Amino acid sequence: MYTRGRPTQGWPAKSPRGYRTSFQTKTEDLLRVMTKRSGRLYLLLGFSVAVLVWFLYAWSFKLTHGEIVLGLGDWGPGGGATWGLYIGMFIWWVGIAHGGILVSAAVRLFKVRSLAPVARIAELMALIGLVCAVSGILMQLGRLDRVFTSITAVLPRAIQHSPLVWDVTVITLYFVLTGTYLLLTLRHDIYVLRQRLPPLLSPLYRLLYFGYHPEEDEKVERMVWWLALGLIILAPLLLHGGVIPWLFALLPSMPGFYGAATGPVFLSLAIVSAFGVVTVVTFVFRRVHHWQDIFPNHVFATLGKAMMFAALAVLWLQLQLNVTGLYAAPIGVARVTSAKLDSPGYWMAIGLIAVSFLYLAVQSWMPRLFSVGRTAVAGLFVVLAVLVEKTLFISEGFTHPGFQLYETGSYSPTWVEVSGVVGTIFIVILYFTVLTKVIPVVEVKVLEEK
Amino acid sequence: MYVPYVGTWLIFGIVLLPVYMVLLAWFLGKPRKLRLSFLGVGYVIGLITLLWGGLALMSLIARVLFI
Numbered sequence: 001m002y003t004r005g006r007p008t009q010g011w012p013a014k015s016p017r018g019y020r021t022s023f024q025t026k027t028e029d030l031l032r033v034m035t036k037r038s039g040r041l042y043l044l045l046g047f048s049v050a051v052l053v054w055f056l057y058a059w060s061f062k063l064t065h066g067e068i069v070l071g072l073g074d075w076g077p078g079g080g081a082t083w084g085l086y087i088g089m090f091i092w093w094v095g096i097a098h099g100g101i102l103v104s105a106a107v108r109l110f111k112v113r114s115l116a117p118v119a120r121i122a123e124l125m126a127l128i129g130l131v132c133a134v135s136g137i138l139m140q141l142g143r144l145d146r147v148f149t150s151i152t153a154v155l156p157r158a159i160q161h162s163p164l165v166w167d168v169t170v171i172t173l174y175f176v177l178t179g180t181y182l183l184l185t186l187r188h189d190i191y192v193l194r195q196r197l198p199p200l201l202s203p204l205y206r207l208l209y210f211g212y213h214p215e216e217d218e219k220v221e222r223m224v225w226w227l228a229l230g231l232i233i234l235a236p237l238l239l240h241g242g243v244i245p246w247l248f249a250l251l252p253s254m255p256g257f258y259g260a261a262t263g264p265v266f267l268s269l270a271i272v273s274a275f276g277v278v279t280v281v282t283f284v285f286r287r288v289h290h291w292q293d294i295f296p297n298h299v300f301a302t303l304g305k306a307m308m309f310a311a312l313a314v315l316w317l318q319l320q321l322n323v324t325g326l327y328a329a330p331i332g333v334a335r336v337t338s339a340k341l342d343s344p345g346y347w348m349a350i351g352l353i354a355v356s357f358l359y360l361a362v363q364s365w366m367p368r369l370f371s372v373g374r375t376a377v378a379g380l381f382v383v384l385a386v387l388v389e390k391t392l393f394i395s396e397g398f399t400h401p402g403f404q405l406y407e408t409g410s411y412s413p414t415w416v417e418v419s420g421v422v423g424t425i426f427i428v429i430l431y432f433t434v435l436t437k438v439i440p441v442v443e444v445k446v447l448e449e450k
Numbered sequence: 451m452y453v454p455y456v457g458t459w460l461i462f463g464i465v466l467l468p469v470y471m472v473l474l475a476w477f478l479g480k481p482r483k484l485r486l487s488f489l490g491v492g493y494v495i496g497l498i499t500l501l502w503g504g505l506a507l508m509s510l511i512a513r514v515l516f517i
Binding site for chain 1: 454455457458460461462464466467468469471472475476479480481484485486487489490493494495498501502505506508509510512513516
């Protein structure tokens with residue numbers, strides 16, 4: 001079992017000299033970042049807030065002027081796509097949110113110890129990834145009150161047959177269970193560090209470790225083990241590889257959305273982007289805070305290998321889709337597959353994933369070529385590639401319906417939608433910048449290890 | 451006779467199965483500490499309330515301000 005180590009009674013540790021030095025150094029590093037204020041920090045906060053103001057302006061512009069400013073139209077006589085970048089972004093962020101549970105499951109269920117230092121960052125990423133995903137739906141939907149009223153009004157009946165309601169149910173559960181996971185694991189860490197944390201936030205910390213006793217660690221560890229198991233089944237297999245693709249398959253005249261392989265394709269893209277984002281975020285933390293001892297090279301080597309296998313799965317499943325979609329396929333499927341292959345965006349996405357895969361494979365076999373920076377660049381490449389692929393999946397699916405009444409439509413993202421995507425990225429930057437000052441972003445028991 | 455939709459089985463029988471598993475394991479698994487099992491359930495219920503309660507409040511404010 002993955003047990004909590006020493007110390008549980010308080011800080012600093014009373015242990016052998018070498019251990020104490022290592023633990024204290026890493027913990028001091030963590031606490032230094034939590035309490036440090038600098039001009040660069042305020043500059044980043046100010047810039048992020050400015051981008052968020054622009055994001056809110058773009059959203060209010062859309063609310064004021066309506067759908068027309070999105071360049072989205074009816075897929076009938078309008079000859080366009082009813083969904084575009086916003087919904088592509090929704091699937092992209094949900095996929096990224098899986099990073100949290102994939103890393104936690106790797107650490108807790110499969111004992112991949114080298115990923116333990118990034119487990120909490122990944123869990124935090126899962127929470128904010130889901131928030132950003134839902135913001136894509138909110139921006140597409142328009143009136144905020146529609147989310148609550150449209151779901152609650154039909155939930156008791158629709159839960160029996162509507163994948164849209166299943167989607168809302170499972171995303172809610174994913175968010176709630178990940179939040180529970182984080183709250184349970186934070187109790188020990190906040191308690192151990194309580195005397196060194198910012199005094200201003202002490203009421204919050206008291207609430208977070210309310211009723212904590214060191215003897216509870218073993219039970220909590222078992223509880224989060226079961227949570228990791230439950231989440232790894234619920235989120236990747238039944239949400240991204242289940243409910244979301246089932247939902248798209250319901251649109252009967254869109255051959256691009258239909259097919260049994262859609263679930264595995266979604267899942268492969270989600271996994272590669274999830275590991276990609278965790279790699280990029282960890283790289284930024286290491287670079288900005290000089291945390292080479294907390295996030296050593298082997299963390300990136302493991303993330304690189306995970307990304308490599310996920311990228312290979314993406315390429316293999318795309319091959320399956322394209323061969324079955326082109327070779328004596330039904331007319332609608334052949335048309336949408338051809339359109340996808342004619343798109344430079346698709347080849348850019350596949351190219352970025354292929355280049356990342358090749359580099360990560362070479363790096364795995366020839367360790368002298370390993371580079372933390374290049375691994376992070378590969379992470380960035382796959383994340384961008386998945387956003388492009390997801391947006392093309394949505395827009396090409398709509399602009400190539402399975403009937404010939406109208407001409408093929410067209411779609412290109414507008415500044416309003418691009419502002420939405422950039423805004424959510426800065427929400428994540430702001431979130432991590434602030435959270436780093438509030439809670440330990442690395443589990444203390446990982447720092448305690450020799 | 452009432453026959454449930456196939457979706458009823460799918461959502462309650464398959465998709466939500468991991469959630470039942472987690473809750474059962476919390477209460478029946480060893481070491482058995484009911485205080486912590488209930489704490490976990492409290493977190494789950496609290497977060498659901500926070501999420502959907504917050505959304506309800508936001509909807510109410512949006513209606514008051516814009517409609």
